[in-house]
Amino acid sequence: xxxxxxxxxxxxxxxxxxxxxxxxxxxxxxxxxxxxxxxxxxxxxxxxxxxxxxxxxxxxxxxxxxxxxxxxxxxxxxxxxxxxxxxxxxxxxxxxxxxxxxxxxxxxxxxxxxxxxxxxxxxxxxxxxxxxxxxxxxxxxxxxxxxxxxxxxxxxxxxxxxxxxxxxxxxxxxxxxxxxxx
Amino acid sequence: xxxxxxxxxxxxxxxxxxxxxxxxxxxxxxxxxxxxxxxxxxxxxxxxxxxxxxxxxxxxxxxxxxxxxxxxxxxxxxxxxxxxxxxxxxxxxxxxxxxxxxxxxxxxxxxxxxxxxxxxxxxxxxxxxxxxxxxxxxxxxxxxxxxxxxxxxxxxxxxxxxxxxxxxxxxxxxxxxxxxxxxxxxxxxxxxxxxxxxxxxxxxxxxxxxxxxxxxxxxxxxxxxxxxxxxxxxxxxxxxxxxxxxxxxxxxxxxxxxxxxxxxxxxxxxxxxxxxxxxxxxxxxxxxxxxxxxxxxxxxxxxxxxxxxxxxxxxxxxxxxxxxxxxxxxxxxxxxxx
Numbered sequence: 436x437x438x439x440x441x442x443x444x445x446x447x448x449x450x451x452x453x454x455x456x457x458x459x460x461x462x463x464x465x466x467x468x469x470x471x472x473x474x475x476x477x478x479x480x481x482x483x484x485x486x487x488x489x490x491x492x493x494x495x496x497x498x499x500x501x502x503x504x505x506x507x508x509x510x511x512x513x514x515x516x517x518x519x520x521x522x523x524x525x526x527x528x529x530x531x532x533x534x535x536x537x538x539x540x541x542x543x544x545x546x547x548x549x550x551x552x553x554x555x556x557x558x559x560x561x562x563x564x565x566x567x568x569x570x571x572x573x574x575x576x577x578x579x580x581x582x583x584x585x586x587x588x589x590x591x592x593x594x595x596x597x598x599x600x601x602x603x604x605x606x607x608x609x610x611x612x613x614x615x616x617x
Numbered sequence: 618x619x620x621x622x623x624x625x626x627x628x629x630x631x632x633x634x635x636x637x638x639x640x641x642x643x644x645x646x647x648x649x650x651x652x653x654x655x656x657x658x659x660x661x662x663x664x665x666x667x668x669x670x671x672x673x674x675x676x677x678x679x680x681x682x683x684x685x686x687x688x689x690x691x692x693x694x695x696x697x698x699x700x701x702x703x704x705x706x707x708x709x710x711x712x713x714x715x716x717x718x719x720x721x722x723x724x725x726x727x728x729x730x731x732x733x734x735x736x737x738x739x740x741x742x743x744x745x746x747x748x749x750x751x752x753x754x755x756x757x758x759x760x761x762x763x764x765x766x767x768x769x770x771x772x773x774x775x776x777x778x779x780x781x782x783x784x785x786x787x788x789x790x791x792x793x794x795x796x797x798x799x800x801x802x803x804x805x806x807x808x809x810x811x812x813x814x815x816x817x818x819x820x821x822x823x824x825x826x827x828x829x830x831x832x833x834x835x836x837x838x839x840x841x842x843x844x845x846x847x848x849x850x851x852x853x854x855x856x857x858x859x860x861x862x863x864x865x866x867x868x869x870x871x872x873x874x875x876x877x878x879x880x881x882x883x884x885x886x887x888x889x890x891x892x893x894x895x896x897x898x899x900x901x902x903x904x905x906x907x908x909x910x911x912x913x914x915x916x917x918x919x920x921x922x923x924x925x926x927x928x929x930x931x932x933x934x935x936x937x938x939x940x941x942x943x944x945x946x947x948x949x950x951x952x953x954x955x
Contacts, residue, residue, distance in 0.1 A: 463809070468813070
């Protein structure tokens with residue numbers, strides 16, 4: 436259910452009954468649908484210190500999904516799900532942080548469970564990237580780094596402007612040693 | 618008071634939507650089967666002991682959630698392959714209508730197990746499937762479109778009359794639970810949408826259809842480049858979701874609400890590539906279209922019968938296949954038709 440005072444009050448009791456077998460989430464592209472292109476690039480560092488170019492991890496799987504309308508493979512969701520998990524939060528905390536941001540106040544730092552969730556997502560993306568870069572795993576890489584990109588597509592007001600390309604933001608995750616991922 | 622009692626009595630002695638519930642079971646079985654088939658090539662990478670989500674991390678999460686998964690029983694490759702393939706067969710049997718409700722319960726166990734193995738792959742359709750299948754277990758969803766073995770009927774006959782008498786009320790309760798669940802899905806998702814700025818502005822379809830993951834390259838642009846389609850599509854979606862239960866409450870509107878929902882979800886399946894989600898929603902809508910489904914099946918069967926008789930007549934009018942100038946083009950088919 437959307438966030439309401441009743442939900443805040445009884446969430447814990449209801450959750451105890453519903454989890455795990457009757458858990459439900461019907462947000463379904465709401466309140467705001469995904470409106471940007473998200474994905475990851477990754478690069479590897481060899482034992483001699485040489486670093487590869489960034490490889491597009493997301494693109495090939497998205498192309499497969501676009502080419503198959505009838506039960507397309509879901510492997511692309513490994514990345515989109517983990518990228519969403521990086522910044523996912525409790526709706527109450529999210530609302531609190533949004534209010535602090537609007538008022539230009541210092542934002543509440545990540546809570547321990549949010550840090551754990553983010554750490555899991557980062558590790559997952561790094562491990563996944565290693566399996567996707569052609570030839571890298573066989574070459575015994577020393578470490579891998581993931582770059583998360585968010586390409587904001589041109590807004591509604593620019594829909595008739597063919598030269599509008601939108602803007603892209605990058606976030607480089609820390610290098611992860613190969614031995615810590617397997 | 619008497620009228621209410623008569624209504625309750627009637628409702629507990631006459632099963633509703635038997636064909637609809639059977640259709641729901643067939644389609645949910647098909648969607649479950651396609652979940653296995655569409656990931657078949659990647660099964661070891663996604664669900665195996667050496668999966669991208671390490672087996673130990675997976676079992677820790679299952680324990681943390683207080684859940685279970687058959688894939689957590691052993692980390693052996695053989696066990697994984699057995700569980701995966703048995704799950705695939707269970708889904709196929711549910712679709713074909715073999716194994717009865719015990720088979721449906723087994724399918725749920727396998728389906729839940731594979732969902733738990735890689736939760737990041739799941740969407741609203743999978744969520745609805747694991748909620749609705751236990752409700753379907755209450756219903757007579759194997760009365761139609763199935764191959765009964767007779768074992769179930771024999772076992773039922775051995776039960777005391779008082780227990781057998783609960784079959785119809787339980788069936789109707791299951792149908793009611795599915796109807797309430799689908800209404801909840803629509804209303805809650807509609808309420809979430811009315812809070813979103815893009816849905817309020819009438820531009821949500823424009824944004825979501827351009828996201829590469831949900832975009833159909835040769836078709837999506839025809840929608841999001843048309844202002845009228847974007848506005849009307851966005852607002853009709855929200856209005857439809859919020860008011861769906863009203864359409865269901867009014868008997869005259871019920872089939873129309875269900876047909877609209879089916880059209881809406883087939884559109885999502887085609888445009889956004891969310892086939893599993895779309896067909897799961899359609900499966901649940903069939904609960905409201907029992908009579909229509911029965912008429913459609915009867916019409917289809919009638920046409921098939923007519924075509925077969927026509928073919929038979931043609932083949933007998935053609936005489937001995939060996940007597941003509943040319944051999945019979947379809948000797949095997951003629952034999953089948955006979």
